[in-house]
Amino acid sequence: MAQSNDLIIRIGGEGGEGVISSGDMIAQAAARSGLEVLTFKTFPAEIRGGYAMYQTRFSHEPILSEGTGFDVACCFNQEALDMNRKALRQGNVLIYDFPGGDIAGEQNIPGIHCYPVPMTKISKEELATPRSKNMVALGAIAELFSISMTSLKETVQEKFGKKGAEVVEVNYKALDAGAQHVRTNIKKADPYQMDPGTPKQDVIIISGNEAVGLGALLAGVRFFSAYPITPATEVAIFLARHLPKFGGNLVQAEDEIASLANVIGASYGGVKAMTSTSGPGLSLMQELIGMASMMEVPVVICDVQRGGPSTGLPTKHEQSDLFLAAHGCHGDASKVVVSPEGVEDCVYLTVEAFNIAERYQLPVLILSDGSLGFRTSSMRKPDPKKIRVENRATVSGNGEGFERYALTASGVSPMAIPGTPGCAYISTGLEHAPSSAPRYSAENHTAMLDKRFGKLKDLEDYFPATEVDHQEGAQLGVIAWGSTIGTLREAVKIARAEGAKVSALYPKLVWPLPVKALNAFGAKYKKVLVPEINKQGQLAKLIQGETEIRPISYTIYGGLPFSPRQIADKIKEVLK
Amino acid sequence: MTTATEPLKAKDFKSTVPPTWCPGCGDYGVLNATLKAFADIKLDINNTVLVSGIGCSSRFPYFVKTYGMHTAHGRVLPVAAGVKLARPDLRVVAFGGDGDGFSIGGGHVPHVVRKNTDLTYILMDNSIYGLTKGQASPTSQTGMVTVTTPYGLPDNPVNPLAYCLTYGATFVAQAYSSKPKIVEDLVKQALNHKGFAFVNIISPCPTFNKINTFDFYKDMIEEIPADHDPTNLQAALAIALRAKQGKVPVGLLYKVEQPTLLDRLGEIRKKAKASPDYDINVIIDDYRP
Incomplete structure (x- = not known):
């Protein structure tokens, strides 16, 4: 057989x-x-x-x-x-x-x-x-x-x-x-037979949610607070078991507002801190995400998306929190959104989320989803020695002339961690002067908004996680995000095997969009297709707004992921 | 700054930012007495974080030389808890008003209380929303006429003392801003308490609250009798409920020693055999099939 x-x-x-x-x-x-x-x-x-x-x-x-x-x-x-x-x-x-x-x-x-x-x-x-x-x-x-x-x-x-x-x-x-x-x-008459293979030493099998927890540990998380919510709870379950072993504290908060408040307080204290939630919790966190952005406090929030709005479909698959993640909060709040494509990514992208949060001192959201969170997958064993961990810029001096929100060339201002002599300052959600004192003048608000957004100017170069799979002669480029990337990779293989000429872009950074990479990609193809699992075509609309690309949006929203066949068929249909 | 040998004074803790409060605001009394309490306990400026929410009284941290956070409306307690749980070496003191603490932030109070979170919480209660120019607050009297309650407030007030006592607070006291010695003494006791310590300070708003004025309180303030046993919860609750008789008890209602949240998290770390050198490969290998 x-x-x-x-x-x-x-x-x-x-x-x-x-x-x-x-x-x-x-x-x-x-x-x-x-x-x-x-x-x-x-x-x-x-x-x-x-x-x-x-x-x-x-x-x-x-x-x-x-x-x-x-x-x-x-x-x-x-x-x-x-x-x-x-x-x-x-x-x-x-x-x-x-x-x-x-x-x-x-x-x-x-x-x-x-x-x-x-x-x-x-x-x-x-x-x-x-x-x-x-x-x-x-x-x-x-x-x-x-x-x-x-x-x-x-x-x-x-x-x-x-x-x-x-x-x-x-x-x-x-x-x-x-x-x-x-x-x-039973007289076996079917064609299916798996050679069991040979055991591998360097493999682990882990769920997407556990992988996020593992990534957080590898990044050096030492404080975690969350409120139970499907399908994100396993992130907290994993860290509840393991974080205390490293001397960290994990608490179950009374709600998602409190969990993010805890995390902001912890990070102000100089400790790497994180929370995890799903859509309803992310909705509750909006005000404090803006506060973290305003205070320039690094925090990491993992949103394991589920079907929405409201209570929605708690155990079903959807990628519909991108607008909220990118555009939530009142006012102009700078933040970063990354999205993993698979379980292995859940580990390494969580490390990157911490690195970005620490480097740019702002909230970073990880958009996972229910099918990825619950998915268990084999992956190569991570090597902690190879993990690159970045820590925020801090001051250690005696505080002579210290300004918490100093206007620097990079836009990033070194933090004073409480305990640093002579650098005491009040972190505030009010608009503030470089010294951190409240200040509402037109010049100051303009300068500070420019600072908080301007510090991300080199983000795309710092985090160039935007892979291009180019095929010579392709007239169509396809862009997917999150767990749809894996499906798209397979769809591209299928479509090519069936004669289609198609290229693909796999962005892991979804806000702010990697505009340079997107425009370079878009310039190469007549048509750009964006398959995603939400009603409004959320990534397609962001791309439409931020880049030269005029994408064709392809959405399904039935609580299930795409199959590779579905996307491959759509590729062939668009190419017709 | 004084040298080590001289006793510290309130002004050693005062920042250069002048308070933004209206003339005659009760919060001045709270600030001055609290600064004295800070001096009394020789507060370490570099290792103290004052956290507040939003409201007139939540401007408090700006007027003190320590580290601080001026956070979002109602979120003072969970933010303060986060600082303390991540950095147990720091002293963390929370400040705010009655609206911040018992209306928009009221859902957090039972939880920091029942967990006996290692925080001091100093609340300035003026029974009005001052920063938004005079609307009813959760401690306003039923029937109070304000701009948003022109026909009288239909709600009953919360009782902050009973609220905290019934959820299991380990330190509950009430003071009155016009009795600075009592404020200083109770704040000092609260700062020295291990676990969650709540001091409710009646702090009248002369600008927007024309009912609960200094005059109004003159005959209502009653010092808690010296023979009150602050470890007796029933007796403490009875004092808290004196509000129903129109009385404002002032003094220490309740104080007991119980394991704090940090104690319990420490036990968890012990059970987990915490070590700063814990090898993450042990966890990774656990996921080998």
């Missing part, structure tokens, strides 16, 4: 019946055996009930996105089957709980390999452990597609070892029973 190099397995069922945990385990096990993995999950905002889905993509090469559709669907119940039946394509595999489960009858779908696995029945009757249904399914999946059973069992041992040998044994038995059922009853 031919080996696959790209396999997507989707597990669907009711929230609470182990869909998410079984997905986690199969991803862990595959990464352990040496495969690259990238996961994608959707689940209802409710804790129990409703449809939950966990999809894992396996490959021997680095994976760029969730992919297009899936190859294998494993359905725990009728609802999952109904949800996924239409998405099945020729040659796909359907594994379903039958007989004895919730699914009504035997499935015979033309062109689809349908494998009934009586997960409920085996777990209930054969094993007398009804809750091990998901492990029976995992055993069957492992057997069918050569996912390493050894790795799976090691993962089980790691996950359940603390609960005792008995729990581990129950899960082993369920895995074996699922595999045994396949060996005895």
